[in-house]
Amino acid sequence: MTQQQQRVLITGAASGLGAALARAWEERGADVLRTDRAPAEGILPLDITSDADWAAAREHVERTWGGLDVLVNNAGIAGGGRLDVSGIDEWQRLVDINLLGAVRGTATFTPMFKRQGSGRVVNIASLAGLVHPAGMGGYNATKAAVVALTETTGHELAAHGVSAHVVCPSYFRTNLMAGVEGRDAALQQVMTQLVQDAPLGPEEIAAAVLDGIDAGAELIIPDDAARAAYRLKLTDRASYDAVMRAQARKLDAVAE
Secondary structure, three states, X not given: OOOOOOEEEEOOXXXXXXXXXXXXXXXXXXXXXXXXXXXOOOOEEXXXXXXXXXXXXXXXXXXXXXXOOEEEEOOOOOOOEOOOOXXXXXXXXXXXXXXXXXXXXXXXHHHHHHHHOOEEEEXXXXXXXXXXXXXXXXXXXXXXXXXXXXHHHHHHHHHHOEEEEEEOOOOOOXXXXXXXXXXXXXXXXXXXXXXXXXXXXXXXXXXXHHHHHHOOOOEEOOOHHHHHHHHHHHHOHHHHHHHHHHHHHHHHHHHO
């Protein structure tokens, strides 16, 4: 696949992985529409929980480009918490943003993709959509749902020339934790440290994402740590469960 003169819309593109993906596509010659909830120069305002904002984004694309080649549902939030600590309000916020944001974006542009007979949907999920650490039930559940949504999208739209790709990275250095909310302070402490200590930054993840799309991969696991964790789950479930349960004990210890 070549990105020459492709038309790409990216949500959550003001910073982090979204900004890195925008730069990577632009370096390949693509026209990129950066969107984000926070107003900024060069950014189209788009709150992914707003149907009206999505309709405005579609109208902007139709007026400016007449179509779209790649939709990147990147915007999302970190969060979660142990089952007896986090509240339903925290679960609801994760569902509204991480899952329904991607649903809204995909549903908004599906009619356009069908008319064109072409297009790509790229959903940024997480390794948490494939392996499920303790204390992260809400986050795990929404990212697993994004994996399922992507597979469904690919099956449903294949006859219309549209492909779907889901990206499941492990921790990488980004500002994701800056806006985290929730009652489980122990989980936030652990997650913040994991992000800070991650060996890769958003630029490396973005490059791996584009390489995966080039290769036609529907499931893109862009880093060694994520691939190793998923491989362990698939090949040695007993060892995987032991690792996850040990992490649960460590989280409880941090909270004490």
